[in-house]
Amino acid sequence: MKKLQNSLFITRQKSYVHKQRETIVVEQESEKILQIPIHAIKSIFCFGNVIVSPFLLGFCAENGVGLAFFTEYGRFLARIQGPQSGNVLLRRIQYEKTKSAPLDVARAIIAAKIVSSRSVLQRHIRNYGSQDDVVKVIGRLKHNLEQARVDPSLDRLRGTEGVAAANYFSVFQHLVRVENDAGFAFNGRNKRPPTDPINAMLSFLYSVLGNDISAALQGVGLDPQVGFLHTDRSGRDSLAMDLLEELRAWWVDRLVLTQVNRREIKARDFSQAVSGAVTMSESARKALLKAYQEKKHEEVEHPYTKEKLPIGLIPHMQAMLLASHLRGDLECYPPFVYR
């Protein structure tokens, strides 16, 4: 199995990142703050005003290191990509299948998403006792899951997914267990821009994880832009967003809840603009990224391969499983479902 390589997040403004021999060097005001060999790094995330030297850009592309740019607040801007890796035949099959028979993979992904959203709620009940609203939604999600298994078309499936997501987020507020939680009020998912702290954190981490998934897909030679569930849209990594669906609840939602409930991140870490858009302070952003990175090193048993692997490699594993399915080595695509 592949070694889990590290990710480098640069949030300091006006830092300068460049190549020195085979290392990546980060400087701020001409002072070297980090030097690290490139072989330890899988991706570099630059937030806001970070200057990257052209030599480092080329060096990253050569070494298969993903380099992505985000705004200071985590909105994805751009990603550089080296020569397309892998087998062109695999991508041809991907284009063909996403067009002619997308339903099976899409269904597997949505089923996994509903199951894991449901387990997030069930886990809450196990830990903190029963709550009527939550129990009701767990029941409804079960119904949505059955529905997703029989939906005859992609559009119907997308509809079911929407209903399931709305159900799930309708009780999400109950999972926030901070007393005096006025600062963490949550009334359903909103984005572009997020208008409350919870949504801001979710959007931020979905975007980071989505980018990790894109890199993983790229790594096994799939095209991150052509998806089963999400339609093609210029600039959108649809396939990465497909795979993100299975991991959202289990990975990101739980992580955000833990951070809030353990009071690692507080309501005062956020500020609201006149437009209603909520932005995170630098310290909150760092705390969130730290938790996200640390989680990558936790080991879990993969539900399908039964192999122990660090969470950070799950996107890679799913990308490989999807590629085997497309090649015809696996009859069905096994999504990541963790109970």
Add this chain to the structure above:
Amino acid sequence: MMVLITYDVSTEGNNPQKRLRQIANACLDCGVRVQYSVFECEVTPDRWVQLQAQLFDIYDSSVDSLRFYKLGKNWRDRVEHHGAKPALDIYQDTLIL
């Protein structure tokens, strides 16, 4: 595999400053400087062969010395650090600047 590399470069011989700098640079390409003249390099077997060859080219075997301590995969259990400037674990530490 984790290898701990230490070296002594003599002040004699042909251009000692240059040898010193080149050895440090070669080690930095693979790992981190943990103390003066002490590097921890986590390398794949092929990268290790390459690094060794580089070092052998640079050093002057009649006056300098190199020592390699192979700490293997479970090196984290075998290393303790006390005091200032803890070394970076390039694969596992969270790198958020």
